[in-house]
Amino acid sequence: MSSPSLTLPSQERPAARRRRLLEILGALAIAATYVYLVLNQPADITGGPGSASALIALSGFLAGAVLLIAAVLPTLPASTLVLIPVALVLNIVLGQFVGSTLVPFYLDAIGTVLIAVLAGPAAGAATGALSSIVWSFFNPTVLPFAAGAALIGCLAGLAARYGLFRRFYLAPVAGFVTGIIAGVVSAPVAAFVFGGTSGVATGAIVSAFRAMGDTLLAAITKQALISDPMDKAIVFTIVAILVYALPRRARQQFPFLRRHRVLAGKAPAGTTEAPAQGAARDH
Amino acid sequence: MTASPERSAAGPARPVRLNPLTLLAAAGSTAVITTAAGSWPLSLTVIGASLGLSAAGGTARRVLAAAAAILVPLGLSLLMLHGLFFPEGTTVLAAWGPARVTVEGLGFAGQRILQLGAVVLALLVFSFNVSLPDLVAALSARGVQGRFAFVLASTLTLLPAISARERRIRQAQESRGLVVTRNLLSRLAAFRLQAVPLVLSLVEDAGTRSAALEARGLSNTGPRTSYREVPDSRLQRTARAVLVLAAAAALVLRLVQAGASA
Secondary structure (H helix, E strand, O other), X not given: OOOOOOOOOOOHHHHHHHHHHHHHHHHHHHHXXXXXXXXXXXXXXXXXXXXXXXXXXXXXXXXXXXXHHHHHHHHOOHHHHOXXXXXXXXXXXXHXXXXXXXXXXXXXXXXXXXXXXHHOHHHHHHHHHHHHHHHOOOOHHHHHHHHHHHHHHHHHHHHHHOOOOOOOOHHHHHHHHHHHHHHHHHHHHHHHHHOOOOOHHHHHHHHHHHHOOOOHHHHXXXXXXXXXXXXXXXXXXXXXXXXXXXXXXXXXXXXXHHHOOOOOXXXXXXXXXXXXXXXXXXX | OOOOHHHHHHOOOOOOOOOHHHHHHHHHHXXXXXXXXXXXXXXXXXXXXXXXXXXXXXXXXXXXXXXXXXXXHHHHHHHHHHHHOOOOOOOEEEEEOOEEEEHHHHHHHHHHHHHHHHHHHHHHHHHHHOOHHXXXXXXXXXXXXXXXXXXXXXXXXXHHHHHHHHHHHHHHHHHOOOOOOOOHHHHHHHHHHHXXXXXXXXXXXXXXXXXXXXXXXXXXXXXXXXXXXXXOOHHHXXXXXXXXXXXXXXXXXXXXXXXXXX
């Protein structure tokens, strides 16, 4: 993809099909695990640790995330690949800081969303999953959230692809919607694997719903629906600020930005389309 | 945020170097078996063994600091959540309005904390004791994509470098007159003044690095030669197989039990 060989016969076709299969399998594993957990509403959720559902949630979500990484990673161009470690560090540094403070937010996806906007949904999904796996070297508790992080990256990339970052006020809206979906998918992990949330502030919100008599899964899902959409709206806004602040030379490394006219501003040279709407925000 | 496993690579050489995959298999299967068993004596044993191992490896202080940063907020959150609000509990110890302290709730929270503590400690002892260059070499030798190894190694080595750069940027902005007050707006402005240059310089660096890596054949397919010898032996290979099988057996056993009781 990055340097097509001009002399050797291409081996792309079967490899691409195999990757597509891995991608579909990964997405299926994540979806099936979620559907199983929610439909079965395992009765042993508060029946003591070591519950089978914790193991199912762990293995299903992890397997899906690993399949997605295996499918996407080989296809990324080098300019995206070298950005992934940078994104992971941004996730970890900012997430570690916010995670333990008394704010019911996480802000641990800035790097993932940044990659997704610069390089597309596939790169975003791989970055999200990789981020959880590498971060687990310092903090093993983020490992089970790999599938949720992959979903956030994928949705952020789709939002960028369909032009939601072209207008400044649409970015937080896209983040809000992403947060709703990601929160609902991540809630079973928090409920079954941890039996709660890892922050004190989020724990307080869950406690409030438990006090009203909700089941643990319902309480954690509601907490996720309060925290996640706001959190992702903030993250998407921060990323929009960062991307628009990038100098044009840095942006030009990313064909995804040009191909789908992700950002507002003048149409880049080489396209015949009319300039994008309104204020050119180029620096 | 200052502790990083990558530093363990620079530590004093241990007399016996184990293959990093053996360590990984040991830590991973311990985590799986502890979760599957879900019994507090086993969790306590694993916690004790992990602490002992990290003390023997000379990493006890860093492992403890990292584990405390994770487990203290998690434990507080679980205790508050289940200790005070556990509608399923029947044996009430104390009640204030809607909050009821129940034996079942406290037991549930305690068991979860012990179990998570065991898993977290086992995995942290691995990541703080493993030699990162060995791990990368072992992964590449096993046919795991060189790209994954690159991402892993690059992230772990970039972390301290980026923290240092963030500090430099803050100092530079402060010398230009940045004053952070308690005001939320001022904090946001300060965040922007630091985050934008940080991200810009990182993206710029990444562009340079990608050209360099591309020139050295990062995207080429085909076998690679590694100049790093990773110690391995038949005993370790057998041990790895046994550990993985044990973890799988524990998983299956637990699922069958759950299926039978449901």
